[in-house]
Amino acid sequence: MTRKGQLEDDISKALMKFEKEYLGRGPQEVKTFIIEDQIFIRLKGVLTPAEQHLAHSHEGKILIKKIRTQLLEDSRPLLEKMIQEFTGQKVISLHTDISTVTGERILVFTLEANLEALVD
Known part of the structure; x- marks a missing residue:
């Protein structure tokens, strides 16, 4: 089985590529x-310059999140x-949020099994 650090790095690279191809940035x-x-x-650093401008108003922040x-x-x-291909585990749920203040986004995938126990 893949080492934990390598798997984490591979997922990060794939998500970076996905964001560029799907969202354009x-x-x-x-x-x-x-x-x-x-x-x-x-x-x-996920917000585009236009989104950063929109984030100055409450309505803009809501629009970005939507x-x-x-x-x-x-x-x-x-x-x-993508996650299933990397891990061999079915995704049970996906949670996300984005900060219009810091420009950070988080994604949390819950899997069908304890992946940490399966990797070195």
């Missing part, structure tokens, strides 16, 4: 953590397939 940094049956992914959530929901099957 990738984050500045991606870091993945495998914690038992969860994969926690932190993306830094659009980003919808884009993620639309791509959910692709993301779940």
